[in-house]
Structure formats: structure tokens, C-alpha cells
Amino acid sequence: MATGELNPNHYPARRAAKVVQHYLNTHYGSPFRLFGLHNVQSGNAEDVADSGRKYQLEISVQEIISNTTENCSAEVLFLRGDQQHSPQVQVSCAELLKSNTAAQEEALFQKYKMNQSLLSAQNLPDSYGHIEPDNKPLWHLGIVASSSVMLKESTENTLFNMAQVAHITQLATENEQLKFDCHILLHEMVSQEIIHWKLLFTWSPPEGVKVLQMEQLPHCHHCEKPPNTN
Incomplete structure (x- = not known):
């Protein structure tokens, strides 16, 4: 896996960014609020000691039903270990989450x-x-x-x-x-x-x-x- 700055159009960055979409839908989605990955602007990957690999991302996320798009910062950590764990996600999309449905x-x-x-x-x-x-x-x-x-x-x-x-x-x-x-x-x-x-x-x-x-x-x-x- 590549380390350092990533090509935003290539798979490593897009795979990590897609996880952010799933995270937003899981925690904030509803019949009237759905999130989709619009674009990956930049990405960086680094190994984190024995924990796994961390991706720092600048992305644009679309709320599909209202057709609203916002630039968001996100961090995705894929954990290492014998058992598979859900990626850990932190994301800042304050304006997109304010829509009242x-x-x-x-x-x-x-x-x-x-x-x-x-x-x-x-x-x-x-x-x-x-x-x-x-x-x-x-x-x-x-x-x-x-x-x-x-x-x-x-x-x-x-x-x-x-x-x-x-x-x-x-x-x-x-x-x-x-x-x-x-x-x-x-x-x-x-x-x-x-x-x-x-x-x-x-x-x-x-x-x-x-x-x-x-x-x-x-x-x-x-x-x-x-x-x-x-």
C-alpha cells in the first residue's frame, strides 16, 4: 500500500473515502437524507505503529436528496489484527448535517x-x-x-x-x-x-x-x- 501523498483518483484514496460515505449514512442517514461521495480532492496515508494505516482525506460529500455538496475533512483508520474490525472514522461535515428533515x-x-x-x-x-x-x-x-x-x-x-x-x-x-x-x-x-x-x-x-x-x-x-x- 502506498504511503504519503496519494493520487485522489486512484483506488487507495477512493476506497478510504467511500468508507466515509458509509459512516455518514450509518450515523446520519434517513429516508430523506442520503450521503454519497462526490469527489476526492486530496489524500495522505501513513502507517500507525502497530495499529494499522491512517488516511487523511479532503473530500466533497453530496447529500443526494437535497443535491447539496460540502467539502469535508476526514480521517479513516484501518485497524490491523487477526480479526477484522470496522474502520474508525472521524469526519467534519458540519453544514451538510444541519439539514432538517x-x-x-x-x-x-x-x-x-x-x-x-x-x-x-x-x-x-x-x-x-x-x-x-x-x-x-x-x-x-x-x-x-x-x-x-x-x-x-x-x-x-x-x-x-x-x-x-x-x-x-x-x-x-x-x-x-x-x-x-x-x-x-x-x-x-x-x-x-x-x-x-x-x-x-x-x-x-x-x-x-x-x-x-x-x-x-x-x-x-x-x-x-x-x-x-x-
Whole structure:
């Protein structure tokens, strides 16, 4: 792995920067707030004693729904050890996190909570890249939940993108959290594998998306590659 100043267009810098995207979605994402990596402006990597490798990054991050972009500073530490650990992330994106979506989230939460029947959707997006407008919040919830998996699984040698929500189902619950069972497809860009995960997660406006269980499913050799995996 390269040390010192990095080419912002090459994989080492972009892989580390993509981890920042997953971190922001995991901690701040919602059906009305999604973060994407817009650009890597500069990067630097250094070995940190026995801890691992630290990346210092200057990036631009886009809040996709409002189409707002901000320059952010970030630090990503990939830990060394026999067991894989989630990268440690620190990021400064103060203005981007100020967007207030509380009213929209509360309205959606009450709508989902008061539905006569539990929600269910599949193939988001479909083979033509299309998502029905009513299903977009479910797609967004799937993206936020998937970021928890991608953050946990990320290393210096991976580059994950969310590919598809194969299936998502709302489950009955008696508390103030909506609960969902979800089957997601992740595209690992380095190996070009499509990786299937089964997730159980909750969502409420005060608590955000919380992944309760995650399980990698066996490789599906006959599965068709989903659309929009870039």
C-alpha cells in the first residue's frame, strides 16, 4: 500500500473515502437524507505503529436528496489484527448535517405506522432501473441499513456499492420503532462479486436506522446482476 501523498483518483484514496460515505449514512442517514461521495480532492496515508494505516482525506460529500455538496475533512483508520474490525472514522461535515428533515420523517413514520397492512416491496430498482415513487423511502431505508454492513466489511482492499434491495418487508411491532426484514445485494467493485445479505433493522425519527442482525447469504451463482451498481 502506498504511503504519503496519494493520487485522489486512484483506488487507495477512493476506497478510504467511500468508507466515509458509509459512516455518514450509518450515523446520519434517513429516508430523506442520503450521503454519497462526490469527489476526492486530496489524500495522505501513513502507517500507525502497530495499529494499522491512517488516511487523511479532503473530500466533497453530496447529500443526494437535497443535491447539496460540502467539502469535508476526514480521517479513516484501518485497524490491523487477526480479526477484522470496522474502520474508525472521524469526519467534519458540519453544514451538510444541519439539514432538517424531522417533519418529513415524522410524517412518513406515522404513515407507515398507521397503515392497515404491513409494507412489502421487491427489486428496488427493477431490471430497468425504475423505482415506484411510493417505494423510494423503502429503497432509501435499505441504503442506510446497507451502509452498516459496508462500513463493517470495508478494508483497504474493498470498494462496496449498494446494488439493490431484493426484498423488504415491514414486520409487526408493538414499540415506537418500525421493524423491517430486508434482503440486499452489494456490489464489491474490486472482485466484481454481488454479495447477498439478510438484515433485520428498525427505524424511527428519533433513533434513526439501527441494524439488529446481519447475515451474509450463500453465493448465488445463477442470480442476474442487478442494475445501477456503479
